[in-house]
Amino acid sequence: MLAALDLAGVNHRDIKPDNLAFRERGKSREVHLSLFDFSLSRAPLEQTGVGTPPYLDPFFDTVHRPRYDAAAERYAVAVTLYEMATGRTPSYGTGGSHPAVIKDDVTIDPDDFEPGPARDGVIAFFRSALARDVKARHDSIETMRIAWQSAFEAVPPAAATPTSVNPVTGEELDQAAAKALLDTAIVSAGLTPRAVDALHRIDVRTVRDLLARSPFELSRLSGVADPTKREIRRRAKQWRGRLQPPVTAASQAEEVQDDSDCGVGSVLGSLVPKHLKKDSAEAQVLRLYLGLEDTATDWPGNNELARAAGVTAGRVGQIIPKARKGWRPKRGLTQVRDEIVEDAGGVISATGVAEALLTSRGSDAAGDRRMRRALGLVRAAVEVEAERGGEARLLQRRSHHSVIIALEKPTDPDAVPGTDLLDYAVRLGKAADQLAAESPLPTAARTEARLRAVRLPQGFAELRPERLALLAAAASRTAAANGRGEVYPDELDPRRALEQMASSLGVIRHGMDPEQLKARIRARYPRVGAFPEQRQDLDALLKKAGVPLVPGQSGYAPRNVQATLLPSSKSRPVTSLSGGAGDREFADFERRMALSSQERGFVTLSVDYRLYADAIAALSARFGAEVLDVTAELLAAMRVTAEALSVDWSLVLRSDRPDAAPQDAANLRRLVELAAAGLEERLTTAPEPLLVVEAAPLARYDRLGVLERLADKATARPAARWLLLPVERGGALRRRPAGPRLPWCAEGLR
Template identity: 35%
Template sequence: MGDGLTPPEHLTDEVTPAPELFDPAVADSLVAFFAKALARDARHRFDTYEDMADAWRRVFTALPAPATDHVPSAEEIPLAVGRDTPLERVGLTPKARSALERIGVHTVGDLIDQDQMALSRLAGVSQATKTEIRRRARELRAVFATSHTVTAEPTGDGDTRTVAGIETLLELLAGPVTRRRSAETAVVSMLLGSDVPPGDDHPPHWPSQVDLARHAGVTSQRVSQILHRLTERWQELPDMSRVRDEIVVLIEANGGVMSADELAGELIAAHGSFSPEPRRTTQAIGVVRAVVEVELARGGDARVDQHRLDKVVLIGREPDDPNAEHTAMDFMQYAAQLGRIAHGLASQSLPATRARALERLREPAPPSAMPQMSDSRMLFLAAAAGGVAVSPQEQLYQVGMAAETALRLAAGSLAVSPGRSLSIEEVRKRVRARFPKAEDLPGRPKLDQYLSAAGIALEWRHDRYTTPTRPGSDLFASRTRGTRTGPLLPAGPDAVAEADARLAAVLDRDGFLAVLVKPAALGGARRALLDRFGLTELNVTAVLVETLRSLGVPWQLVLESDAREAAHPDRRNLESAVRAEVVPRLTAALAIDAAVLLTEAAPLARYGCMDLVASLADNGVPRPAARLLLVATRGGKQLLDEEPIPVTSTGQLTWLPDAWWQPAQATGKART
């Protein structure tokens, strides 16, 4: 903690463990527990041992119920999961999942690949939990040892009917190929995703009629005629009738709305597919598209409707009652609201915990006719509608998350005991298990740099990563965040030289630094910093004023809204406008490849946008160049408009003494 150099007795830092080191289900509670237990001021700690023990027990007795409301039986598993399915969806208890996560097991595929004896020897796990894990592993292995072809109910004549695989369904949908129907063949192949070029990692999903017409070299009107003829033929296919019913049931069971990608995943799990990715998913989406086209061709009798959100397609269940007051569009628009919230949460530098994400997702009220969804289903629907991903710990994150960020957030899964080691591929696997859709980790030496930046003390020895051999070393020694509660003031005769050295170091390594000055020194310090180091100034207040005026917002309305209480609708609307319109402009201005000095930044604190400062301070997020924040404060307090400055360590804070910027005494030299 602290800067690593100052003796502990002279520090005023508070210990705040990083929440990503804990299981998301208890992260918030554990951070609060340790903050109180390790408070620097003894008056703020637990009064007695019994109080502390009670608080510790409450952390775990208050655990939420398992994410799944219904624990699938062994017979139900084939219709519910695939190898990439998170363990939360196969009915394992939180204790079982926690035990498995410690050995890097997060998905169904990870579990069934584990040796049965290894599962019996899990250290620190109760016998009841081990039994639960082994039983579920056996059931899952039995499922995946057999064919994915699922036997349906017996027919009237006593025979059994089998459900066709994805490739078989595609053959039925495509029909015979003839020269006279070359345009139809081209339309069908693209519609069903059956002509994905080799090596194409991003094939088109759900092409529009314009896309189909361009691909087939015909008009959109001709495409409409082809689709009409296709849907007439598809309606007569018995296998497709069963798939249509299956999709309707799936949508009903999942809150009345699903994304095309979700439905495709369910079809793959239920029917099986031998095609590699991305062809497998593209083809399954093609089957879903065929089902939707057939249903929509039924007009008023259609059981589903569709709604497109950029690259996401939602499928909603239409009510059977023609007099119903709701429609599938009501469900899909609600899902779109959830998607926007999920996208915002996933865009944060630190993924929100499951509890916080659910709190935000519960803000919009669902349609009154919408079936009640479990918390887990709400998270997955929001992610699907927002085009983001859900981790096995049910945290929302961006698809393609930067590898360095994924590594930092998955640091807790890289703990190895003394004498153990990890190969590069094992590191990749553990991070991939936490964030399956993140960017792949690089090899060495780039991976070494990422590990160091994330504060993960692993050393490369004998072709593997091991824990350091230095006495007292700790894998997560640098993972706590310091939040200084006392004043930060210059000390000693070398304050000017120390400020010079701190500024030069930050500029050299493209770092972040909050520069604190007295209010009276603000103007002089600003001019000195800009002149000596050639910084580009970004005046936050000026950008805010210019942006709101360009939108035609009356300035009197801004002043009146600013004076309102935080919960007042006018104040909340102003904050929303700042976040939606001003912050993107600031973010764009900060993308330049030059050192930037942020000035007059109080609106960021005033309108709840300090996450922008937090992202600048986050060492896991690459910066084009150094970023400095100039803050006027009294008494050396680390506050911006009464809000704590979100730094990752005290090394990102410095006090600038008057002697540094005053012309008669300044000694600072420009960066060369």
């Protein structure tokens, strides 16, 4: 197939597992490997960045290899083969850096390959096929094919089988699948080789093994193309229907056609018996219980259900248990229970489970109804599981406003008891309440440290920081958490949120309108309280919070001059080192700088551009700061990177001109991105106070994100960071005609 494309001079440009599939062709339904999605094949050869990393060859450069070539096609083939063989894509060096900026060749661990006579040959093949030097790779697709086949010559021939002599047809696969029994080997059960390989990776060896896996797990097989996943699920469904006895005719009549593909709404719909009249008390109670109708809380108790349905609590106590008995044999709900058991990870909030179900299954509901219905499905699954008594795999406990779910393994005497996990969640909730009461708001590092101090159940592995914070908040009375792993008060006062983010808002490059401002705050603190609706009230709130943004007609713009002390909510602008300051002002400035050093703060300072060099020397000497010259550091790193990539420096300089070709400008930005990695790492990890000067390139090349992160109060800095900006006599940032946005030093890149 690839040889034919090579002969025709066609480059696919996006070879990867997702674009490969076995398909049946012709009346005989003979199975062939197909390559599809040629949407990138006509992309200009000069656009070497077109494709999908890590299948995209990373070793292009603008001088020696400026155009896409056949070697890149073969590289994508090699990465695909490597992933099929090992279950992951290749890495270079330690895997922490882009392959193009390091000198290491591909890293291959022999333990990633199954022991046997072919292993050495396969490893040698990949060392050549993935070599960073194109000249060290196979020089044609035919040479590559021969090398691949040669790697397996040491393998003794296996006994001939019907499938090893002739191509397998779809009809033959169907016949084999129809004859398969529970103990039939998966390799002989009527699946394509690609499907067999995918199942062997997860240790599925027989049909029985396959049916023991949940459809949810089969839909999330790593490194497996979607057509292959569908084939596996289709066969699993076929064998379940034939080899697993039906529960009852009545329950089957209410099942949906393909439970493995059911959305949240479809499974919920199957739990309300069709024979019930929609306006009956029983139907109304079930719809409220399952979240199909609005309720005051997400997990309503019997009294709330009774009030909403207009019946007694005793009647609710009859309807729900009766319904749960009917739900037990339902395949769709059983699959949901299996999914929850598979993904619970020990202990998790009901909301976390609901979010996972929405991700894996989807929902046709919108807005708040999506989560309410997903929680209804979680509740049905967990409470039906509880009906199994001592064999129940899921336990639940209400904790204040939330429900916590824990995994129980009744057949494993060494497993952590579910009750211990629920107790652990309660302890985390109490710690989260304490964190939420702290002022200023705790950083992610502070949050993690406090929650890690909570006693773990014996034998239970630590949770990831983000999940730990979310679980703690869910089990708390007053706390909320975000995706950064920070705990904060539920319904956080908008003023406190603005005070916490004032620093990062102050270094934005462009202005924002009120809605963008609110959206930015909510992205950080989803459970923040309501903002003022009137513009003048919002302006006043920003002023009280000390946010260094200037109100304008259409929105807010950053101040040009600021020297805000960021680690304390008592900060006040402005310190200007323009000379002539009185002793009292200078003493106040020294006090602020000393406090900043002590609290590892971020300070932005402005100085008359004529005194810039003197200010650098004075600040460094007075406060013991290491000077970090961004322009000099970045320029040196760019030279080293360009040399490593064999890029002529004169080309770099030409690419920085205003009239540079778009592709050259894009290549320059890529070079800056690679070169800036070390600089940005130093900014965030250096243990000594840093005086950051000549910072224009960070703005010119869109790298201000590192300053925004450093300026954020919630960022745990290893030491103080002080940014010094040159300004005109009137206070505006020093600019040169047609120059960059923080110009003072950017000419060093020209």
